[in-house]
Amino acid sequence: MSLSITLILACDTSDQYGLDPNVESYNIPASQWPEVSKEHKPWARWWWMGSAVDEQNTDFLLEEYARVGIGGLEIAPIYGAKGYEDRYLDFLSKPWIAALNHTVSQAHRLDMGIDLTLGTGWPFGGPQVKMEHAASKMIIQEYIIEKGQKTLEIKQKKRNENDPDGILVHLIGIFRxxxxxxxxxxxxxxxxxxxxxxxxxxxxxxxSKTGQKVKRAAPGGEGFILDHFSRTAVNNYIESFDKAFDLNYPDIRAFYNDSFEVYGADFSADFLDEFEERRGYDLKFTLPELISDNGDDASIRVKSDYRETLSELLIENFTENWSEWAKSKGKKTKNQAHGSPGNLLDIYGAVDIPECETFGSSFFPIAGLRRDSADIRNVDPDPIMLKFASSAAHLTGKNLVSCETFTWLGEHFKSSFSQMKPELDQTFLAGVNHVFYHGITYSPQDVPFPGWVFYASLNLTQHNSLWDHLPAFNEYITRTQSVLQAGQADNELLVYWPIYDVWANPKGTMELITVHHVNEWLHPTEFYKQSKKLMESGYSVDFISDKMIGSAEVEKGHIKPHPNANSTKALLIPKVDFMPVATFESILELAHNGAKIIFQAKPNDIPGNHEIEKNREIFSNLWKKTGLDKKAQVNWGKGKLILSESFAPALAAEEILPERISRSGLKFIKRKIGKDKYYFIVNHNSKKVSQAVDFLTNAKSAVIMNPMDGKIGVGKSKTKGNYLSVHLHMEPGESLIVRTVDQASEEIPLWTYFDSPSTITEVIADWKITFGSDGGPNIPKDQKHKKLSTWTNQGDAEADDYSGKATYTSTFDFDLDQSKAYTLNFSQIHESAKVWLNGQYAGQVWSLPYVLDITKFLKHGQNEIKIEVVNLMANRIRHLDQNNISWRNYHEINFVNIDYKPFDASDWQTMPSGLSGKLMISEYLK
Structure with missing residues (x-):
């Protein structure tokens, strides 16, 4: 019997990107990977510097991007390079629109997608934003009346003379x-x-007005930032694009909005009216509580109401309004919610493609992984932060979850594939399945090395010495995303995110929920601690908001937040300080209809400053009615309410079991298509894992898929109660996909386990190193080495300065046993190596573990080996700065290092380049 599964993903504009999870069998053999679509491939933000684009260079660059495996581009016009002003195109001018139309046409010819930032730089704004529609702020000035004082001058106090004049809208007196x-x-x-x-x-x-203008604006895009809380302001802004394009938009996929970096914008012209209508009282009479930082109950409640109102206005007047406009044009929206003064889950969920962001570099205890503290920012990306975007997508029926990836991963020109992979895998584990590089700069062919580069990106351009080795990295992403975009997420638990606890922060007025301050609003919370504990225990979770709870339904005892969402087994409520009555009522309704609800504790209070005692009484009576004040568990309608300080025993009692994958130290995320499950598994530990690993499934067989090289094989497995026990061997840094099926296809060979080598042989050879003509600044002389060595630090200054390709060639003798399998193992690669054995291409090694299966290419007797190695751009950049060769000359920010200080590579040490250590051949029983 042969089971077959279809994994072809439609690339249309429908709301459902994945497959119907209710269909159990399709007609693509299970031995194949999914058919590749452009969404499976990595995309990239495409910086148009000065919008200095032309047809000839656009055609060349798009061909290059398609050649290396880029699936699509997000056009982001920004400031330009000095000296090229005659090439600039003003944003939204007729020549600019013609250039865009040509770009889209050529991208489609190459089967590439195009997204477009709705503006230049960030945030949204520009010359079309008049002062009345610019980002606004509230100014509150207090005056204490002295005894006997008869007069008082009311005058706006400004920080400096450039502050905009505010309009006095209310004068409130407080009496004895x-x-x-x-x-x-x-x-x-x-x-x-x-x-x-x-x-x-x-x-x-x-x-008043914040006075903020578009950051990193492109020519023709300079101007004030938009008032995102005003529907009128937003409509005027987006309608300016209708006028510029004459409603004839090119065939782009989506409009894009970056993270909310609108600083100090906390008010709008009609805010007070909106507040009173939504919250039930007049904010202007509670200004003392709003601006107080003393943390008393009244102040916290007013602040919470104020923040909730900002959130609603942002979602309704900007996010949903903008998305409806885009939909009317046949386009999607892609949006970063983080940084907003609002409920991240609801903002992410209001668009077609939620997008998160990785900023900085994580620590992974993978042996041999380079991490120089001088080259990284003092931030540590948190995968739980990324799950806000993926949770919103999962719970609102959207399949694609994008990520602005590798922002400031390391210092410019020093980031390798081996450093990128674990960070990338961490985003996949958090639910991301649509990676965007940050980014690629449009750089014309006549601009010399290093071309035009952006001040905060990975600088993946055709000038990067890694460029010709990028296809293998992109193929890894493509294979992985082809699986992670199929079917549905298979997360069994929902965890309530208590936004009202965040809004109860006693300090300040507006609460920006940012990536950079997770230590304040996320890490100290019970929500975070419990979510992390659950995931470490083997449970898969999504986060759910109050609004999502209110719209969820129950189907056969499982909770479905959306008709296209995954069914989940339970809703968990961590300890919270504030929960609205309406949310509690919705929770009880879910239980009444058959859901399982587990409370860690009774919510302490209700939020808000309106009718407090009335709402407290309603909440208290509802809680008493449940009986949870006397019992730890009660039946409620068709469902169940449970009170348990620890979630684990309550889940076990309800036979909601965890995966046991985590017990091995491996990390995972899973998808489901019909009865089959796909597990993406990563070893981020310092030690290898070679053991039986238990998967929670009724399946009888496991197919192991390697996204690095595309190989597929049937793994050793056996049923074990509720689990399928699968033998896995994973080295530190390695990732695999395990698909569990009722019966594996007869077409699939057995998986080859490289776990216990019978012998290990060192390749002893004389090596010759020759250098590629496409590197620079100069082509070094050939080198000869008696042992495997880097080409740097050999006393050759030209080799030390060189960035590009170098080829190692040699011969060696080997006693081959045809009954054995063999791997080639490198001690260290700086930074990527393509290997040829006996004239045949054997593969590329670019990340830990540095291992390549050479069974098919090795022969008895003498073997010829050729290894093409590429290094980083760093040494060549160092040469430019040491010799005062000008290469960075940009408008606005020019170019900065990872600490946002002027960039200077002249004092860098030479980065090791080439191969070092030992080259070994390991032998295994087949």
Whole structure:
């Protein structure tokens, strides 16, 4: 019997990108990988510097990108390079639109996709944003009335003379008896005369403008930032694009919005009216509580209401409004919610493709992985932060989860594939399945090395010495994403994210929920601790918001937050300080309809400043009605309510079992298609894992798939109760995909395990190194070595400065046993190696573990070996700076290092380049 599965993903504009999970069998042999689509391939942000683009260079670059395996590009116009101003195209001008149309046409010819930032630089803004629609802020000035004081001048206090003038909209008097009332009518010529004797304090409320302009704007895109909270402002902004394009938009896939970096914008012209309508009281009479940082109950409640209102206005007036506009044009939206003053889950969930971001470099205890503290930022990306985007996608029925990947992974020109892979795998483990490189800079052919480069990106351009070795890295991503985009996520638990606890922060007014401050709003919470503990125990979780709980339904005892979402087995409520009555009512409704709900503790209180006692009483009565104040478990309708300080025993009692993969130290994420499951598994540890690993499935067989080289084989497995026990061998840094099936296809060979070598033989040879003509700055002389050595630090200055390709050639003798399998093992590669044995291409080695299966290529007797190695750009950049050769000359930010200081590579040490250590051949029984 041969089981077959279809994994072809449609590349249309439908809302459902994946396959129907209810269909159990399709007609593509199970021995094949999914048919490749452009969405499976990595995409990249494409910096258009100065929009200095032309047809000839565009055609050349697109061909290059397609050649190395880039599936699509997100066009982002930004500032330009000095000296090329005559090539600049003004944003949205007719020549710019013509260039865009040509680009889209050529991309489609190459089966590449195009997304477009709806503006230049970031955030949204530009010359079409008039002052009245620019980002706004609230200014509150307090005046204490001294005893006997008769007059008071009301004048806006500015930090400096460049601050915009605010408009005084309200003047609130606070009186001795506690009364607060509007006294604006007493104001004449900005003065209060005849101050009432019982007036203690005056608060002046201004609406002003932040004055922020577009950051890194392209020519023609300079101007004020948009007021994202105003529907009128947003509509005027997006309608300016309708006018510029005359409603004739090119066939791009999606419009894109970057992370919310609108600084100080915390108000809008109609904010007070919106607040009163939504929260039930007038904010201007609670200004003392809003600006207080003393943490008392009244202050926290007003701040929470204020932040909730900002969140709603952002979602409704900007995110949803913008997405509906794009949909009317036949386009999708791709959006980064992080950094917003709003509920991240709901903002991510309001667009077609939620996008997260990796910023900085994580520590992985993988032996041999280079991590120089001088070349990394002092940040540590948290995969749980990435799960806000993937959770929102999973729970709102969207399949694609994108990620702006490798932002400031390391210092410029020093990031290798081996450093990129574990960071990349961590994003996959968090639910990302649509990687965007950050990024590729449009660099014309006539611009000398290193071409145009962006100040904060990985600088993956055709000038990068890694470029011709990039296809293998991209193929790894493509294979992995082809699986991670198939079917549905298979996460069994929902964890409630208590946004109202975040909004209860006693400090400040607006609460920006950013990537860079997770130590404040995320890490200390019970939500974070419990989610991390659950995942480490083997459970797969998604995070759910109040709104998502309110719209969820129950189907056969499982919770479905959306008709296209995965069914989940339970909803977990960690310890929370604040939960709205409406959310609690929705939770009880889910239980009534058959869901399992597990509370870690009774929520402490309800949020908000309106009708507090009434809402507290409602909540208290509902809780008493459940009986959880007396029992740890009660039946509720068709479902069940459980109170348990620890989630694990409660889940076990309900027979909601974890995967046991984590017990081996491996990390995983899983997808499902019908009865089959796909597990993406990574070893991020310092030691190898070679053992039986238990998978929670009724399947009877396991197919192991290697996304590095595409090999597939049937693994050793046996059923073990509720689990399928599969033997895995994974070296540190290695990743595999395990597909569990009822019966493996007869077409699939047995998996070859390279776990216990019978012998290990060192390749002893004389090596000749020759250098490629496409490297530089100069082509070094050939080198000869008696042992395997780098080409750097050999006393040859030209070799030390060289970045590009070098080829190692030699011969060696070997006693071959045809009944054995063989691997070629490198001690160290700086940074990627393509291997030929006996004239046949054997493969590429670019990441730990540095191992290549050479069984098919090795022969008895003398063997010829050729190894093409590429190094990093760093040594050549060092040469430029040491010799004062100008290469960085840009408008605005010019070029900075990882610490945002002026870039200078002249004091860098030479980066090791080539091969070093030992070259070994390991022998295994087949």
């Amino acid at each position: 008896n506690g009364e607060r009332r509007e006294i604006y009518e007493l104001l004449e010529d900005f003065k209060l005369s005849n101050i009432p004797a019982d007036l203690l304090q005056v608060q002046a409320l201004y609406i």
